[in-house]
Amino acid sequence: MIPTNRLQIFNQGIGTGDCVVYWMISARRTRWNHGLQHAIDLANERDLPLVVVEALAISHQWANDRSHTFVIQGMMDNKKAFEDSPITYVPYVETKPHEARGLLEKWIEHASVLVIDEFPVYTPRRIKEIAVSIGKCEVHAVDSNGFISLRQNREFTTAYSLRRHLHKTIIEHMSQFPTPNPLALAQNLPSFDYSKAIQIFKESDTPITPYEFIWRICEIEDVGIGALSVLEIDHSVPPVQHTKGGSTAATKQWNEFFKERLSDYTEHRNQPELNGSSGMSPYLHFGHISPHQILHEIFQKYDWDISQIIPPDNGRRSGWWGLPQYIESFLDQVIVWRDLGFIHCSLVQNHHEFASIPQWAQKTLKEHENDPRPYVYSFEEFENAETHDELWNAAQMQLRTDGMIHNYLRMLWGKKILEWTPTPEIAMEYMVALNDKWALDGRDPNTYTGIGWVLGKFDRGWTERPVYGKIRCMTTDSTKRKYKTKKYIETYSVSPSSQQTLFSNAAVNSTSITYERRK
Template sequence: MSLNLIDIESFRTRIERKSTNSKGEFIAYWMTNAQRVDCNYTLERALKFAHKERLPLKIFFIYNPGHYKTLERHHCFMLHGLLEVNDLLKKYNHSFHFFSYKDNLLKEILDRCNHLFIDLPYTERARAHLKKELIGLDMNIYSVDNLYLPLTLISKKQEFSAATLRKKYYKILDNTLIGQDFSVLEYISKVDSFIKNTDSRNQICSEIDKLNIDNLIDKNYLIRSGPITAQNVIDDFLDNSLDNYQENSNNPEFIKNSTISRYLHYGHISSAKIITKLIENNLKIDHPFIEQLLIRRELAYNFTYYNKNYNNSESLPNWAIKTLNEHNYDKREYLYTLKDFEFAKTHDVYWNSAQHQLLTSGYIHGYMRMYWGKKILEWTSNYKEAIKIALYLNNKYQLDGRNPNSYVGILWCFGLHDRAWKERKVFGKIRYMNENGLRRKFDINRYVEKVSKNNLF
């Protein structure tokens, strides 16, 4: 089956709520997970609609400083990105409205508008939050899916594994990636901004000033944020490391993978844009980088979208729950508390290095993330507690945390999207990893040395 852009469009924008009351002073876009101007499908849809209706567009972001209290490094990264969004919009003569949640302005804004565009929320938690905020509002609400292909087009249910999802992509794309058309810039200058002069930049800076960021992390990582930086990061990767991605990306001794996940998480860059660029380089759908950026990533979104238990063990496959329960009371050789894990106080120098990398840079190399998660299972008194600890640490410290990939990455360590392996203590039939594997695959001691000198990343 081959696909054209009209087919895609009918799945990309969804009418969440319909109202007969169509009068309003402006069209609104509430930006949440697509914090960018370029290649932002939601912004593009909102602009086209505003242009058609001959109404101005109000683009706003509502910041909740009290949300996720322990995560000030994330707030810092995000707020620096929003400064860039603000400046980019200004360049096109549009203003960006940045409100604090405490201002309670949402209802006031939306009372004057009848068409609201939102970024499609991909988790139950995000959906519930939006639902609560928009309760009782008589207006038209449209959600827009910013994945490469809209997830409801690809699959109407939770996919069992990468293999089942991959098959659907391959079938629908006829083994050929399709380029995508972004017309944001074409419309942006044709639509007026609602209020020209706002002091959003000052407001964002004043929120940054209030942050009390943990002193574990080098602050330089946090200000390297935003759509322009994201573009530079991906361009550098495509120019210098893509050709050897397959050989190098599983070696944590040096960073030869893209490191784009934190920017994707905040929506600073569009995966569809990166994939469209790769098509120009004649990459095929089965290229290993496309496998990660498209299949693995969109599998994670498929999972959190369709499974309400995306953040706990209830969503594991039956075989995994059975085997983990059977081995839940096996004696563990080492047992650690959350604090031991958090401050890298285990007996294992490799694990501690991964945790140290996380604390100091908000990132762990992909291969070491697997080892990191597997060992938390091995050294915690029971698997449900292990999932909680892994999620807590991942989401507190990884700059790409709280993403669909976070939940799927961690639950993968407990059997999600995987198959049964040879049975052993504690793990049961869950895939096992040990330090011999690290020694065999690369020079793990060099990794340890580099992390200890903060020499990675």
């Protein structure tokens, strides 16, 4: 059974269907998945077949070739994983706007219970709300997001405050790991008659997504682009050719970082010309890998348990876990900063808006709103990397090319947008839009709160200065003094079509601050 604080039940007692349906929309994996585990538990209890529908919608502002390719590559992995189980797996790619709602409603009509991923932002949040509002069967929303569950009954205003909470509640969180391989629990489930699935698609006037379509998109390049062209999505944002989606790629990326680069994490993660980041952010965002898997493998390798914790439990960033510093630095990112974003966004619905910034930060930014800006750029100039600053332009070109910005430069990228826009409200809108459109890990709680951090969220006041007020300032000159950037600038100072990535396995962001938005 999954922990009760990771489960919300709606429309209790409603539903007389002949199957359990798991609507997979954010935890897109078959391992270490609370949602899949819960769906299998329900199917076993009720002696009903389980149908997993992995749906990909186009009815949102930022649907494009880049994110679609990444998700669909994951569908290919999931199809293979489900083949040897009695579970019926149905990958579905929406072809017309709002088509998926009718399909969801029809599956709900045929379900005894619908299990759905709980994800606190953007389209997955709205889909869960729609599923509940249909009201024709019991809906179980399952939180498979982070090490710390969403429901902590309070908000945390700083990373320090969440660390203090973590230090006092670590036993609870260590007991909430999901089953590594939930498919092993499904071996005795009854099978589902696939002709019923075909009938449900017909009843909702929705085309079944053919396997060949998924296969073609996974080919990327011309074959994949041609297949994607039939969808009503943004085709101006191309797939990242050197970064493949899916659980197989996620595991490969994690293993490479874990075995070869984690030991250098503390020293290398902020260096633009060193491959110091984990590259796990897009895989965590799309649910192709679980943070619980990552943490389990770290704890297992270092033979760690809570007896190794070093008191006092005072919220300090390092020295508490009783692990090497590079491990503790990584844990602070993958647990504290990541879960801080998820918990915040689950409680603050306007997390992507300027109004969600702390009052002190709003006040100081408004007091300096009329300060002269050294430069002011339009959204198009930012998007096309047409500023006077070669390092900022390179960071923006990396976003367009790799679907990421280097860990440290991402913060500088945001600070300069704040400095070069007429108002802080416009700065936030620009950051959110640029990241949501181009980043592989866009539209994620971690990236929304990262943008908020640029404007003072989860931070404190600093020395007052023009434009920034008391918000922390970052400059290009100081960045160039601290870190080598020449090779980085050279790499990302050409057009995307002729550009090479700086690292051969440049998967994407580490698990720390990132930027994003919802409309």
